[in-house]
Amino acid sequence: MTEITENELRSQVREYLKANWDPNRGLAEWREMLAESGWGMPHWPKDWLGRGLPLGMTAIVDEEFNKFGAVGAAKMGIRVLAAATILEHGTDLQKEKYLKGIMTGTETWCQLFSEPGSGSDLAGAATRADFKDGKWIINGQKVWTTSAHHADYALLLARTDWDAVKHKGLSYFILDMHQPGVQVHQLKQMNGHASFNQVFMTDAVVEANMQVGELGEGWKIATTTLMHERRGADSARRYESGTDRPERIYEEERQEIATVMAPYTWYPQRTGRVDLLVERAKAMGVWDDPDIRQDIAKTLTIAKSAEWTARRARAASQAGKPQGPEGSIGKLAASIVARSANLTHTKIAGPNAMLTGDEDEAGGVVAEILVSTPAISIAGGTDEIQRNIISERILKMPKENRTDTDRPFRDVPRNQVG
Amino acid sequence: MTEITENELRSQVREYLKANWDPNRGLAEWREMLAESGWGMPHWPKDWLGRGLPLGMTAIVDEEFNKFGAVGAAKMGIRVLAAATILEHGTDLQKEKYLKGIMTGTETWCQLFSEPGSGSDLAGAATRADFKDGKWIINGQKVWTTSAHHADYALLLARTDWDAVKHKGLSYFILDMHQPGVQVHQLKQMNGHASFNQVFMTDAVVEANMQVGELGEGWKIATTTLMHERRGADSARRYESGTDRPERIYEEERQEIATVMAPYTWYPQRTGRVDLLVERAKAMGVWDDPDIRQDIAKTLTIAKSAEWTARRARAASQAGKPQGPEGSIGKLAASIVARSANLTHTKIAGPNAMLTGDEDEAGGVVAEILVSTPAISIAGGTDEIQRNIISERILKMPKENRTDTDRPFRDVPRNQVG
């Protein structure tokens, strides 16, 4: 990899876009061109549809694309995790087969890690992968899968060795979702949305060459996937709105965004929507109620403090300083904020907190807040798990004595799932 | 023991008092008479200064004493626990030597169970008792002892076997406090009071015949002592005020009460004094402040609810119904009430919450509340211990895995105390 200066890079991107960008092209066609040129995923290796650019420089490429109004490669959803995992652990065959579909957006991915029987304990996965007649036969049940109902492939964590200890008996697979052994059901939540799926695998088949990494190394690989997920959480799940320009490629991009984002329309509400408190209080005529003012101010205090704490963490990491504790408490703080906001919105809405849908004065938004905030303290690691992490990793307090990691997994007590 | 009817009993007591009661007698003289007649501790055995009455009937005797204005036996402080323990587990020699001094009040007792090294973990006591030349030699340190500085004897829990498991290596002793090997220091609290002592034992001596019960059974015996303590907590520590009649015996009783009660003058304040909230708010001119009203109402709500819960428990036990969960949560509720009351008193006092002693508008009471409530969630079993008890005993949830009860005590990690 030869060094390249920022200016050189900028002019290269501009040159390429000047020569090739045309908003009236189809999205797929354009992304084929990006794959060929390496400008879609410039930090991918040169041999694999990229340009071998350091990760830190991709922001510069993105900037130039933005200035041009040029659409980039497909980057939303699980696909980026799939690509990162395959690039790091996959075989050439796997790279050959999947990377292009990932970046052009023509193929969609989902992640089959969580199971109904193990909850926060991801390594407790009990989905079986048995090797029979040269193929892996998969049986088990996964849950909390986003977009499984329109995914083409899945990153799958399954148990291949029941005599090994918990974390050593798992292996990592790429599962073709389009086969009779795979059944996808939507999982409706208490707020009426269905953002997740349950996936049932009954003698589903994975070809031998679609196993990723070493046998028994599944947990390790899954950990890197999860690390990418946490790192990318901000960008992958941010509320991309696209652009409203009229040309064909923008229209196609808007549709793509809408599909990926569909499960997330209620996500802003699960945060408690602190941003609406003052506005709603004024609209409901209770802005002068001293008790409600206290509730609003209390909620705002923790919300703003949490926001500033996150920005302190970001500033520290941007300055290259070692990250202090302030970086680890955001998830937990979000739960507290959401809970407080829920109660405050309830008091502001008064009797109308009993209503929902079009009866709700804020067009259903307040009602959706009231039944969505419980998700924030569960999804992506419960509050309890967060507190474990904070106390053990940040405060260096002793780990809980484990009784599930020192014996063959088949001897570890676990839930029976129907 | 022959059966006796309530009426017979009443007339016997009345007859005795009519013949013997004289308020101008000295307290010691009168209680000598009570000891002789058995009317001081009528539920004690006939052979041991009592009349062998069922415990349930002592209330009748008390009533008749009260009607007469007659002073009873000494019953306050640790003495009743000492008597109960000696009566149940002591030798005849021990009964002979101590029971009379206990009931006449001429000798005072304290309890040496808690240690600075083991906190809530009473069975973790590491004070040594070594048998040398026919005597027990005691070395170690005790803490949270009430009235040790004027006690004549102590109930002592000390370790006699370091190879036994935790709960099996303790033995129970009666310690003479008046010896050079026993040093008593007052332990000042953050609120300025000194209700407790530290007791240092350096080669203190216990005669062989002053060991109580079997060797190694100390924990079992201590448990019965503690049971008596819990049962008697209401009566032993209630704020006896005596009577203000002028005769000699009442004056002597008042002095006795004052001595026993001295450590407890701040106890009402550690509860948070919810009873003062409304009055203080009116006095400080903030009764109409809507925010403070919310704080007051919140505190009153939990306080009254806790009070009614305690009364529900009492009603159930009086009706002979099996006690529901409502009986076990009082201690924990008291902590929550006290904490909430502290914060509310602070808001009511406003800037004056910064003042103390005679500067405090309520004559120091509010300031004392503000620095005393932390005791309520620690003394007599921390909140954490209470929650353990509630979850394990009431909710039948699994016990914490113990690693300290299955090995010789000498191998159990413990704190080094200076």
Added chain:
Amino acid sequence: MKFSFSEEQDEFRTALRRFLQAKSPTTEVRKQMQMDQGYDPGLWRQMCEELALASLHIPEECGGAGFGIADLAIACEEMGRALLCSPYFGSVVLAATAIREAGSDDQKRHFLPGFASGETIGALCAVEGRGGWAADSISMSAEKSGDAFQLTGTKSHVVDGMTASLLVVVARKPDGALGMFIVDASDNTVSRKPQNSMDPTRKLSTVSFAKTPAVLLTADNSNEAYERTLDIALACLASEMVGGAERLREDALEYVSMRMQFGRSIASFQVTKHKAADMLLDVELAKSAAYYAAAAIDDGDTDARGVVALAKAGASDAYIQTAVHAVQMHGGIGFTYDNDTHLWFKRAKASEVFLGDANQNRERMLQNWGDNS
């Protein structure tokens, strides 16, 4: 009996709990809550005819059992526990109570027997817009029309308003004081529209009146009859809420006791244990207040109004706190529609503000606080 129940009361509770376990499992709750009517008329008939549940606090001379509010509250507690879909609260607790408190002897004898038998289903129309239940939020005025009155305007948040045959409407009399008025729900000047309720097990509606003929309940000339109605309803609601909270608490405890994580029972984690202990504390405290409040009304305590408001404020906080904990203890599964926890969560949420939220009831409490409470 503020601190205990009589043997008869204990038996009544046991029988009712058994009945509701059989008749109102969550499969049935889910079925009813999806329907417009929102309850099973067959079950309602059985409740009224076999168990005489609708008659509890209706005076004997009006066809009722003549029991007290404490008994009514036991029924509500058990219904809250079972999350029974039924017009009980709207008709018996709100509408019948209003007539009991405001009606003349003749009026009571005329209207209440229908409530007691369950044939009449009533609804109380009090709230206007987002105004809430407080007396001073009610401004609809009743126009004098000959000997009778006419009502015009719209009431909202009417519990069981769609199914009621008889409406009790709270409106201002010409003298400005609140009166309660009887309206025939089938009158063609009355129009009703269901409101989309967050808690589908309790149906709400708006009811509009256009010069609707109305009969004033005449026993009381002040706001007091309405306030007393609120007191009784608040005490019953507090009991209903603690019933629901206790059920949530028990179900969550059962769930964590059954489930394994990291190779051990979730119930063995110390934080789970302590949370369960805190939940017990919350529910037991709220329960004690609810029981005390209902008995304080029966005992005619001068501070009953303050105590009732305390009970509702306590129940508001305890119920939603318990519901939040219960979802959390279930983890992801607790946030799904198929798990039953959310059914009570939504009832908790709606109950939080029903008849006034915790803030408002705390203020009501202090305004009516006895010196020796």
Added chain:
Amino acid sequence: MKFSFSEEQDEFRTALRRFLQAKSPTTEVRKQMQMDQGYDPGLWRQMCEELALASLHIPEECGGAGFGIADLAIACEEMGRALLCSPYFGSVVLAATAIREAGSDDQKRHFLPGFASGETIGALCAVEGRGGWAADSISMSAEKSGDAFQLTGTKSHVVDGMTASLLVVVARKPDGALGMFIVDASDNTVSRKPQNSMDPTRKLSTVSFAKTPAVLLTADNSNEAYERTLDIALACLASEMVGGAERLREDALEYVSMRMQFGRSIASFQVTKHKAADMLLDVELAKSAAYYAAAAIDDGDTDARGVVALAKAGASDAYIQTAVHAVQMHGGIGFTYDNDTHLWFKRAKASEVFLGDANQNRERMLQNWGDNS
């Protein structure tokens, strides 16, 4: 720099922390707090001469360092951490700030150099009786007397009032607006009396005036100079409080990590771990707000007043909560006088209401809430 500190600021903090660790261990704190004077003049001189601590936010033209409030707040945070006994808050943060905000250029040049060098110790006299710091609670009026003014009345809760040589008194001018007045503390019409303070590390007193000659600080005609003084003091107090809270948190963590119970480290119990995590969250959130608030003043943000009030409200809740947890984590020993926890507990308790409690600051916050905050 709302979210980070410059390298110079980090170095300043490190140096100051090291200095205070050496000079103000709790043995020293305990010694000073028992004395009337309440601080060590030798240490004060060293702080002012060697570290120039008293000069931080005083303009360069007045002999100061000309730094911002963020720098002043760092000093306060470290002093709160060390629980330093010193007239710093009373003199530098309150009195010097008042002159900085209200004095004319001449007045500033006249009075501030003494503050900057540490020779002048000042005190701000604002509170009357139990009235608190809010502008509308101040009613003492300054009588015009020739060109100057005369003050009569009593101020209370004066921080470092006994040791001050110069007093800044807040009183109403003839036009009704608040003015700030300079008074010579040694004037024989001034009488001072120590108040028994709950937190003995911060001395309070009453100061009485009887026709005491006073010089009006003339740069500002409105209440604004006093309000700005309050803003700066609130931001500094919030920082001081988070410094103390963090120390309590760290000490409690160290204690449980060292101690065994039931044969294992107390720090290994899950509830202890979770409590420690919650304490970290509380302190870090309060810290972020305190840092943001001080920087908002330096940046001249239009919503700085609201943000500062937020920071103090957050610090009030976080400090006392942390102190309560810290005592609890120490168990019985944490309630003893010999253990150091109570020293911070009392500072937390007194700080809870100092310059207005959390409720009052939350109201101040909303009244000054920017739309885009």
